[in-house]
Amino acid sequence: MGEKQSDPLKNEGIAIPNMTYYFISGNLPHDYGGLTKSLLLRSKLFGKLSQTPTTFLTFGFDKEFSTKKNQLYENKKVHPKFTRILNMYNDFLSKNTSGRLFSEKTSLKEIKNHNKNRFFAKFSKIFRRQKNNLNFNFYEDGKSICSIDYMNNEKKRFKREEFTRQGLLCRVSYFNIETGRLYCQEFINDNHNVYLDKHYEFIEGQNELQLKSINWYSENGVLKFSDESELRRHWIEVLELETDQPKLFLVDSRRQDKHVFRVKKAASSYYAAIIHSKHYGDNPLHVKPRYRELLSHLYNLDAVFFITEEQKEDFQRIVGEHKTFFYTPHTMDKSLDKKVLKTQSEKNKAVIISRLV
Template identity: 55%
Template sequence: MSLHVVNEPTNIKKEIPDMTYYFISGGLPNNYGGLTKSLLLRAKLFGEESKKKTSFMTFRFDVEMHNKISELYKNGKIDQEYTSIINLFDDFLSKKTKTKRLYDEKLELEQIKKQAVMGKIAKTVSKLFGGLKNKLVITCYTDGQTIRYVDYMNDAKQVIKREEYKKNGVLALVTYYDVQINKMYLQEFINEKNEVYLDKHYVWNSEKKDVQFTHFTWYSEEGERTIKDEAELRQYWIEYLQNENDKPKLFLVDSRPQDKHVFKVKKAPSSYYAAIIHNKHYGDTKYQIKGRYKEVFSQMYNLDAIFFITEEQIEDFNLIAGEQETFFFTPHTIDKPLDSEVLNVPSEKYKAVIISRLAAMKNLTHAVKAFSLVVKEIPEATLDIYGSGEDYEKIKKEIADHNLQKNVYLKGYTNNPDHEFQKAWLTISTSHFEGFGLSNMEALSNGCPVVTYDYDYGARSLVTDGVNGYVIEQYNVEKLAEGIISLMKDESTHRQFSEQAFKMAEKYSRRNYMKNWSYALNRMIEVRKEKELLAKKVGQKALPMTLCNESEHQTKIEISSIHNEAGEQVSLIGLDRKNKAEIISVPVHNTNQFIITNQDVQYEKIAANKTQVIDFYVRFMTNGKIKSMRRLSSEQAELAKNVLFMDSGYKIEPYTTVKGNFSWKLTEPDEE
């Protein structure tokens, strides 16, 4: 496999291509994690380093979006000159509207604020507006001052309507309730001009005993539109953006739940669609695709690029999909200048530190268990754990169960992780899995060696066992403790590891980060051109199969003629219909024949993903690994009804699809 490697100076275009960049996530969480941090940093660096403008696209309705954006600009997380954060509701639906009507039923909130005492608001309001038929109840944001909701109540104290406000006092959403069932039946979305631009409709579901969403009505500039779901709304927006002008655009999806909304849009000629992989994609085995990743795999051949932050994960994607010319290595970076002076900061010999979310995937109870063994050997050893999360009580209990209250401390949030890593002797990483391991990279940039479990992904990308830390067999608590003890006792090894840690961090400098993205994006453009040229050479129509001889042990397929004047490598490929996992790959035999034996079928992939249908293609590949595929037609060949592959027990039924193409239906042995 050929991968671009950081620090490789030759044949790398330094300029990020001149495109419009859309980085896509579902929303902007209040307490965002590594995925959102990565997206924000990418947008920031594309601007600061390459002067390219980017848009952070969000889809979810969020009354706090304006405040969140202001905070990001204020805190310097993104550069307002180069990056805009845009939202489906705020920046498209609410603006591209003829509107249903003006909403003029709300009370002036300033009047309520002036005359009502917060905390006694309900009684005060009823006096102020005694002439109104309905009473009001006010709910504030956490500051106790800014109004969040205004609930309109009937005489039976039932909510009949709720007005929802942004923090700047602008009305955003009105919800109407059916008092017979105490459930909503309609929501009206309000823009800053007080116009109703979108309705969301609900009906009662007697079976589920709850209301369910039925459809949207969008009052668009072109007229009233009935829209079946939010996916359709999102697709309207992407279609609008990509057709605004002919300038090249990249729609890069960071969040897997958004894949199904973006990748099903018909791609404009000037648009490029891509995904970046942040987390582990496989389940119980490396052949089993996790549910949220199925859309990426199913769209594999329609995407212009898939970007990876570790080389190990590219290898594992190859196990399922085969090598693809659209896979690119674009690792994370350290968002700060590297300073070798960190190596001169004195470290506390018996002090370990962890800076992490206290989440289940981080498996921090193992760090505590290992430390119970460490203190038996080194009683003065300490471990400071910084962070917050849902596993706080679980970790606290683990500390108490091992009587480690004087050795292991839950320290809460730190706003100076660099300082903590610099004064610590080492850091510990015990995750079940990671996308990369940003905390480990931060530790290395401060000359702090890492003792880590060998998880996917990032452990071995960042830590070379015996060079800048120790990589321990996953879940082996005793070995983890041994690594910690060994490093705490050995000052000479610690000094060497610390120096090598800093050298590893240099690999992830800003300069190298931009090099990798520049290479990947320029190559993405070249690959699409090369694929289009190859597709013209080999044609687009399905290739007719003239012969299909099948026995219990092999299938022989013959094609009347394969026109291959350019001399490409030709193979027969069998793909899982749902996720495009590569199940079969056999080279051409005697210029126009393909022979499939039991050994050519990857039953592990079939079993892992419960493959039901395999579709067949003829693949043409150049020496530069550029591929073009043509569907295999079976209209001209007589097919056997059933064939049993005895080695596997699977029953295989060759058939011709409604479009006249060749496929296999699979039946598992236990389904007989």
């Protein structure tokens, strides 16, 4: 669905299938571009036409998720009646848990004492010899605490606590004092329970930090996952089985293909992809690496939507014709200004509309 100048929600007589619609994105950015705007508009449009809420799904951990979501509703980018905005960590993992209580968070008294001592520490070495030094990081308002770093006597960090803008502890990271590398993270819900932890390992030969395992302390016991993608697929599987009503999972971002299209599709589920950008590099017959996941799952997709006929034809030259390929162009529901059409053109003058990325 492309953005329209007139209100597309005023269109009447348009019937859409009675389904649950899921529109999928990796995260909810602060300054979102055309792709996210398209997703939000489509979610709003489908919700209005079906008179039931559509769902905008995001996967990534984001301590500012609640703030961003509320801003979208307050700025009327979407309506809560027609669009649910869900995050895997906030709305699934953290709520369906029986995790242990986290009782090691920094107390309000410690925070006040530290702020008081920051002034005196400039004049006295006594305060610099504390057993555990605390380094505070703030949000841009300069008041709300974003994170607290715990330092030992040698000024080496061994722990970081992260907070939401509302002052709730949401994640704790632990670091190896000798190497400074992350080795464990604990995720905390609003009830101060550890609902998930991640364990990391540094691979010397590859010189990189790798996620080793994930433990989710669910209501049904501890569930183990090898990586983030496996965890995301589990959430999709749970959503598939929530009701018997048909469901459409629509993916716009190629980064999310592997998290959705590798899921074993339920009988009531439909999977679809929208192609927004150029799929090839120098050679139209050679697809970019990020499109290979999509191509490998064409047999499992119920629809692939293209915004230009040329791109649809390009895909057909590569993989052959498919009944699941559809041309759905961006549209603008606005009549042309007759005065503009009568304006005399200027020779050798051109206008380019684009953006810098």
